[in-house]
Amino acid sequence: MNDSSPARTTAVLDVWCELQCPDCRGALPDLRALRARYGDRLELRLRHFPLEKHKHAFAAAQAAEEAAEQGRAWPYVEAVLDRVEELDRKGEPFLIEVARELGLDAEEFDTALIDGRHILIVDADQAEGKAIGVTGTPTYVIGGERLDGGKSQEGLRERIEEIADRLLAEGE
Secondary structure (H helix, E strand, C coil): CCCCCCCCCCEEEEEEECCCHHHHHHHHHHHHHHHHHHHHEEEEEECCCCCCCCCCCCCCCCCHHHHHCCCCEEEHHHHHHCCHHHHHCCHHHHHHHHHHHCCCHHHHHHHHHHHCHHHHHHHHHHHHHHHCCCCCEEEEEEEEEECCCCCCCCCHHHHHHHHHHHHHHHHH
């Protein structure tokens, strides 16, 4: 197939995230701003790093993978993060409730959490995160640079934009 349109350059931002993490919720405005600024020129890739201190984080990561399979990863992630206290209180039933609210197949979410079909993806992300030095969430990786947002979000979006602008300029 001959496609005459030039390939669009994209930059990739890996977002190491945990859906029971208040700091990750705090990062949502930055992620929304990045999406608004770059559109499809910046690929935001959700990477899972559930922390042991949050007992529903591992199930939430699996639920996010099910949302991705149903084509709604980021809307689901944002909806859960926006209500992190409810996840704390309600646990897995809340994950299914959010799926239902978004018009996703809630029964499939329930089944996925029971049969563990997404566990390997979550485990692989966590192992890769540990291997590259992720210790908390949110952590961003773009252009080979790791930016830790778990301590402070201050200045991170600007740094991500600098790197994204450079990567996109190099690719043109």
